[in-house]
């Protein structure tokens with residue numbers, strides 16, 4: 047009876063466990079997570095979970111019975127502290143020891159806490175990565191008299207949280223260090239769109255704001271930026287990015303390079319150890335480069351690959367990255383990686399407000415599409431990138447032509 051051990055019970059780890067059964071794994075499966083909650087979907091944490099009165103079980107990745115049915119042993123609230131590659135076992139909790147034949151690292155990432163003077167003195171400062179974080183934020187906002195919130199960071203998590211808190215009646219200011227929001231992940235056009243969207247909905251976005259100090263004054267936080275501007279807040283949310291959880295892998299000598307380095311079968315430099323999800327640095331054949339992705343799609347796709355590989359079915363990772371974000375009544379869908387584009391086409395859909403798409407090209411080939419309330423653009427974009435189809439840019443740009451593959 048062989049054993050697969052999985053460290054991390056989130057999108058990557060849980061999917062790997064169930065995929066192992068689907069691929070015919072007969073041995074035992076043990077999944078460990080430091081988090082005590084039944085594994086849950088993370089995307090709603092900054093979206094509907096903040097604004098709606100749901101119970102946490104509604105966000106479970108799988109109901110508890112499914113783990114029992116598939117004979118998947120969940121070990122929650124237990125941190126894995128060491129991997130012994132020679133003995134092929136992991137250590138967990140106070141003195142737990144679990145042998146493995148194959149080990150999957152699905153350790154993901156944690157919120158980055160920037161080194162800001164006085165940050166530790168803040169009494170209502172929150173990150174947003176776990177269910178517990180969301181519940182704490184919800185409680186703090188509901189109990190705050192002024193509901194004055196400063197969100198540090200205008201990335202997806204910062205902006206989604208800002209939109210949700212606004213819906214909860216908060217007065218929200220987003221402080222972004224760069225000269226535009228979403229600078230790391232998309233083009234200035236999309237950044238401009240979301241800046242305007244937030245302004246319309248009453249959220250203040252301030253760019254070029256590098257926070258350097260936090261202090262408490264009369265039970266309020268005083269946030270200071272390097273241009274000496276200051277902001278007061280009852281609550282501070284940190285949306286400053288993530289730190290990849292690589293310590294376990296690093297300590298046992300696995301290759302680390304902007305994440306745990308894996309081959310196309312999600313194998314590390316140890317044949318018995320796989321890594322999947324946010325914690326990996328992996329090769330994407332469509333873009334001919336190594337990338338680290340923070341998305342549910344990548345976690346799920348790599349889980350499938352690792353499970354198949356463990357079951358001896360030669361799988362390789364060749365997915366096109368995709369991602370989504372919901373803010374107010376806007377759904378952004380992104381497919382592909384737009385970095386390095388040399389041309390782009392902005393397309394509006396005739397007669398429809400807030401329905402648009404941006405198509406990014408390099409050397410005439412489509413690299414990526416960002417679609418706003420336009421699922422069609424997302425679907426067509428995916429097809430074109432996958433099959434390396436060439437598009438006619440001027441037809442694409444012509445909103446009098448329908449958005450159909452045969453017409454563009």
Ligand code: FAD
Pocket residue numbers: 053054055056057058059078079080081088089090091092124125126127152153154155156174175176203291294322323324325339340341342343345368369370371372
């Ligand atoms: P994680 O979800 O980070 O899980 C890793 C798990 O490993 C954690 O539960 C952790 O407790 C556990 N762990 C780590 N080290 C140990 C250890 N030593 N011992 C035991 N357990 C350990 N993606 C999208 O595609 N679309 C979205 O709209 C979107 N929205 C998001 C909103 C929020 C608020 C957040 C936080 C993320 C969002 N994401 C979104 C990103 C997405 O949630 C992540 O890409 C995904 O969770 C990655 O899954 P993972 O399993 O690789 O890692």
